[in-house]
Amino acid sequence: MKKSSRELTIGAVVICVLAGGGLFGYQQIFTKGLDRLPARVCDGAIKRETAARVLPDARSAGDNAGVTGAGQNFFLGCKVDTSGNSIVSGEAKLDDASLKNWVDYYKGKIDAKVLRVSVGDIEALSLSGTASVYVPCVPRSVNASDANQSYAMVIEARVIGRSRVKGAALRQALTDFAYELTEHAYKVGECQKPLKFPQELPRYKSS
Numbered sequence: 001m002k003k004s005s006r007e008l009t010i011g012a013v014v015i016c017v018l019a020g021g022g023l024f025g026y027q028q029i030f031t032k033g034l035d036r037l038p039a040r041v042c043d044g045a046i047k048r049e050t051a052a053r054v055l056p057d058a059r060s061a062g063d064n065a066g067v068t069g070a071g072q073n074f075f076l077g078c079k080v081d082t083s084g085n086s087i088v089s090g091e092a093k094l095d096d097a098s099l100k101n102w103v104d105y106y107k108g109k110i111d112a113k114v115l116r117v118s119v120g121d122i123e124a125l126s127l128s129g130t131a132s133v134y135v136p137c138v139p140r141s142v143n144a145s146d147a148n149q150s151y152a153m154v155i156e157a158r159v160i161g162r163s164r165v166k167g168a169a170l171r172q173a174l175t176d177f178a179y180e181l182t183e184h185a186y187k188v189g190e191c192q193k194p195l196k197f198p199q200e201l202p203r204y205k206s207s
Contacts, residue, residue, distance in 0.1 A: 033061035033082055041065075042078035045184035046177060051080040051088055053173040056164045058082030067188060071141030072151075074189040078181055090157035090178055092185030094139055098150035099123060102134045115171060117202045122182070124175050124201050130158045131174035133182040137191035153189060155182045172204055 034052045041048055042065035055061070063080045072094055079089040097105075106114055106125055116125045123134040137153040157178035163170055183197045 033058045037061055037063060037080070041080055042181075042184075045076075045078055046080070046180045050173070050177050050180055053165065054088040054159055054163055054170065054177060055080065055082045055086050056162050058085065070190075071139040074139065074185075076181070076185045076188060086159070086161035086163065088157065088159050088163075088174070088177060090155060090181045092153055092155045092181055092189070094137060094189060095152055095154045096150060097134075097152055097154060099134060099152075101150075102132070102152070102154060106132060115204045117175075117204060119198055119201055121195065122179075122197070122201070124179060126171040126175050126204065129170070129174070130156065131171065131178045132156045133175070133178045135182060135186060135191075135195070136193070137186060137189065138193065140190045140192055153182060153185055153191060155179075155185065157181065168204065175201065175204070 034048065034055060034057070037048050037051075039048055040046065041051055041063035045065060051063075061080065061082045063078070065076070065078045067074070067076045069075050074092075074094045076092040077089070078091075079087060081087040102123075103114075103116075103125070106127060109127055114125050114127060116123065118124065121136050125132055133155040135153050136151065138151045142151065155178045157174050159170065159174060165173060179201050186195060186197070
């Protein structure tokens with residue numbers, strides 16, 4: 001028996017609705033894991049959107065952070081992952097490295113094309129898949145007038161596994177992740193000098 005044009009039209013509409021609902025359901029179940037995280041992850045250190053610029057969509061996502069030690073032994077870690085397959089993570093620690101030693105360390109990496117930006121006392125650099133930030137920080141346990149070392153808060157961030165973006169976009173996203181972690185660590189680590197952090201670092205120049 002032939003179906004009427006009205007029946008065919010209704011059937012087509014039903015198929016479209018089911019297909020649309022299936023797509024919506026797929027997106028909600030399999031791609032919205034990051035959207036379910038708090039607005040700021042890692043105990044408020046990082047904006048969720050900053051981590052989402054690095055990580056691909058996934059059905060689940062999680063974050064964790066922790067602080068150990070204090071003063072010269074301060075260490076802070078942050079990790080955000082999607083479905084266990086992709087991770088963006090960073091660590092902040094107080095170190096006695098000078099600015100030159102910090103730069104030389106990364107320039108010595110094998111893959112190294114190092115890009116650098118700075119604002120005031122804050123320095124940042126990027127390699128492929130890694131970013132680091134350096135900011136002077138004398139811990140409260142040290143008398144600033146007697147400090148004869150180059151105390152600094154040094155932050156490194158990286159992506160493990162697949163990333164949402166590549167190339168210059170990934171360099172920038174990882175640097176922004178490291179920078180947000182730096183601002184948080186500078187406060188939590190109780191660096192002595194009050195420091196105003198700009199909203200963001202200067203952008204890397206495309207090469």
